Amino acid sequence: MSTQLKILIGIIFTLLTCIPLAAIAMNDLGHDFGLVPQDQPTEMELRAAALSGRQIEVGADLFGQYCYSCHGKNGEGLPGVAPALNRKDLFDGTHQRNVGWPGSINGFIKNTIAAGRPIQSRPDLYSAKMPTWSQEYGGPMRPDQVNALVAFVMNWQGKAPEVDAWPVAVASGTPRPTATAGPSPTPAPTVAGLFRICQTITPQYAGKKAPYKFDDRAVLAAGKQIYDEKCAACHGPTGRGDGVAAAALNPKPANLADKNFMNTLPVDCHFFAIAEGVKNTGMPPWKSLGDDQMWKVLIYERSFSGVQ
Numbered sequence: 001m002s003t004q005l006k007i008l009i010g011i012i013f014t015l016l017t018c019i020p021l022a023a024i025a026m027n028d029l030g031h032d033f034g035l036v037p038q039d040q041p042t043e044m045e046l047r048a049a050a051l052s053g054r055q056i057e058v059g060a061d062l063f064g065q066y067c068y069s070c071h072g073k074n075g076e077g078l079p080g081v082a083p084a085l086n087r088k089d090l091f092d093g094t095h096q097r098n099v100g101w102p103g104s105i106n107g108f109i110k111n112t113i114a115a116g117r118p119i120q121s122r123p124d125l126y127s128a129k130m131p132t133w134s135q136e137y138g139g140p141m142r143p144d145q146v147n148a149l150v151a152f153v154m155n156w157q158g159k160a161p162e163v164d165a166w167p168v169a170v171a172s173g174t175p176r177p178t179a180t181a182g183p184s185p186t187p188a189p190t191v192a193g194l195f196r197i198c199q200t201i202t203p204q205y206a207g208k209k210a211p212y213k214f215d216d217r218a219v220l221a222a223g224k225q226i227y228d229e230k231c232a233a234c235h236g237p238t239g240r241g242d243g244v245a246a247a248a249l250n251p252k253p254a255n256l257a258d259k260n261f262m263n264t265l266p267v268d269c270h271f272f273a274i275a276e277g278v279k280n281t282g283m284p285p286w287k288s289l290g291d292d293q294m295w296k297v298l299i300y301e302r303s304f305s306g307v308q
């Protein structure tokens, strides 16, 4: 083949790859120059919308698993437990101004989800603590999952109702509603006599043994700290499945202080549940904590019943 022919073929291919790009550009330019009606979205806008649509769906799924127990299915909040999120002042900047947040609305929501609020703003109003969600701060979620949640919450902007989630003064003597979650009934053991989570244990976890003694005080103290911070909201301060967030959970966490139940949850299966979480329930996977922290919290959880 002559060099000229090669060059010619090269040029033809280059031109061919330009056609789809040109089509997009024409559409977008047509938009800019009034050839395409302004109310019709450009190709680029359509693509961006499709992408963020998928992100919102992912966020909705995560919200339905990990957030609704405190914030309600549609972000309407749970009186006495956690504030509504689907509310006007969170999206028009009023709330951010009130709390002195200097950044963007988006940034405020992202920061709250990622870092949580280890210190409660108004324990008189809301009894729960906003957990930490991002792995960056020791929570269970990846950055893309946090972003999807932000996209989902932001999706309420524009049509959020006016709700006074942070009233300035509470009339003294007004009874504060609280979640009334009694101890949850112990789930029925499965045919094999083990709790249902154990039926799906994978070889990677089967037979695992704790690397610490069950009465190691330092381990128990470390485990308690993790438990109080990350698990108690759902599992309850003493493991009875009666945390402030448990009222809205279905299924609810079991009673970890019940010896009979704990006999159906052997150590390897217990560790498996913590590491991988339980799909389609409020129980998130915690393996980002690392084995050592998971074992410590496991040993603390088993101290509720004394079953080793």
Ligand code: HEC
Pocket: 062, 063, 066, 067, 068, 069, 070, 071, 081, 082, 083, 084, 085, 090, 095, 109, 112, 113, 117, 119, 120, 121, 122, 126, 127, 128, 129, 130, 131, 133, 149, 153, 165, 233, 234, 245
């Ligand atoms: C255990 C209950 C609980 C769970 C579960 C929970 N939150 Fe929260 N959340 C709270 C509480 C309580 C607050 C208020 C914190 C404070 O300032 O004291 C809050 C605050 C927030 C705020 C800020 C609202 C404001 O008015 O300042 C956002 C945003 C938020 N949560 C999003 C989420 C998302 C997304 C999830 C799920 C990944 C989630 N929360 C899960 C209890 C919870």
Ligand code: HEC
Pocket: 066, 069, 197, 226, 227, 230, 231, 232, 233, 234, 235, 245, 249, 250, 251, 252, 253, 254, 255, 265, 270, 273, 274, 278, 281, 282, 283, 284, 286, 297, 298, 301
């Ligand atoms: C947002 C709520 C929530 C948080 C936070 C949470 N869990 Fe769970 N957990 C659940 C629910 C709901 C179940 C029940 C799942 C089922 O019935 O299959 C569960 C199940 C479990 C089980 C199996 C026994 C049982 O109760 O069914 C263990 C063990 C467990 N969680 C440990 C932990 C540990 C350790 C932490 C903290 C590192 C934690 N959980 C944090 C909601 C939560």
